[in-house]
Amino acid sequence: MKTSLIATAALVAVSSTGAMVQSNEPRSGTVYHYDRKTGLTRAGRFSFDDIFKQLVDQRIADELAHRGPDYRTPASTREAWNNWYRSMRQKPKPAWQSSEFKTSEDLVRYIKQRRRARGLATYDQ
DSSP states (O other): OOOOHHHHHEEEEEEEEEOOOOOOOOOOEEEEEEETTTTEEEEEEEHHHHHHHHHHHHHHHHTTTTOOOOOOOOOSSSHHHHHHHHHHHHSSSOOOSSOOOOOOHHHHHHHHHHHHHHHHOOOOO
């Protein structure tokens, strides 16, 4: 992970509730942030939809701040976004029970809409 992400608050863990219980309520998770000086702190409980949205916004903010893709991803920003789209499209639905995103294509559309709103290319192939 890049040093800039470790030094600032970064999502490091999510623990879900009700993993075995089926419910019509959207599942939620506890989000923790890691800071090199203060360590691990609890940020709060969020729905998985909100966690996804925060992740998208963080990746866009990193790109706008000229922080490249994580070392585990391809070298170019275009490749990183296209790989993320491709991995989401491998399954027809999100990996969690979403109240907002019914299909994986909805996830991709959300990302593209957020990127467009910030004046960035959408990068699909």
